[in-house]
Amino acid sequence: xxLHDDRGLFELLSLEGAQAxxxxxxxxxxxxxxxxxxxxxxxSRVAQFGLDDIDRLLGDARIVRNRQKILATIENxxxxxxxxxKDGQSLDQYLWSFVNGKPIxxxxxxxxxxxxxxxxxxxxxxxxxxxxxxxxxxxxxxxxMQSAGLVNDHTVNCFRYAELVxx
Numbered sequence: 001x002x003l004h005d006d007r008g009l010f011e012l013l014s015l016e017g018a019q020a021x022x023x024x025x026x027x028x029x030x031x032x033x034x035x036x037x038x039x040x041x042x043x044s045r046v047a048q049f050g051l052d053d054i055d056r057l058l059g060d061a062r063i064v065r066n067r068q069k070i071l072a073t074i075e076n077x078x079x080x081x082x083x084x085x086k087d088g089q090s091l092d093q094y095l096w097s098f099v100n101g102k103p104i105x106x107x108x109x110x111x112x113x114x115x116x117x118x119x120x121x122x123x124x125x126x127x128x129x130x131x132x133x134x135x136x137x138x139x140x141x142x143x144x145m146q147s148a149g150l151v152n153d154h155t156v157n158c159f160r161y162a163e164l165v166x167x
Contacts, residue, residue, distance in 0.1 A: 002149035014034070047081045116139050124144075
């Protein structure tokens with residue numbers, strides 16, 4: 001479903017990054033723990049996390065305790081704040097600019113047809129990395145695009161596909 005909420009988009013970006021190299025089900029089972037550990041993904045609060053918070057997160061069994069992923073989540077929050085401060089853009093405006101503000105609708109009939117990346121996810125990844133974001137490779141960006149509704153990758157026989165196409 002198309003998502004246009006900065007907090008929600010930041011949460012998905014963070015969870016997609018946390019999932020890198022792991023099972024998505026594991027991350028979904030820990031989603032509430034992530035929300036609690038990362039201040040309900042309040043961007044301005046996470047952007048202010050310091051060394052004590054990093055130590056706290058590294059000891060929090062409710063999340064994946066990977067230092068690089070934790071640091072990336074904090075830095076990503078800082079970059080979202082900078083995006084608003086420097087460019088006057090919300091995370092929503094920025095991410096949706098990669099699809100010209102409306103979902104890309106694919107017409108897949110089988111899940112096996114879904115690609116791991118697209119030119120749009122590669123462009124998003126490159127732009128985010130240039131800004132200083134971490135754990136935003138093209139595959140992670142494409143997963144974000146799918147979960148946030150920037151692309152409609154439901155198969156054409158899925159009830160949700162038609163629902164989203166109708167708008």
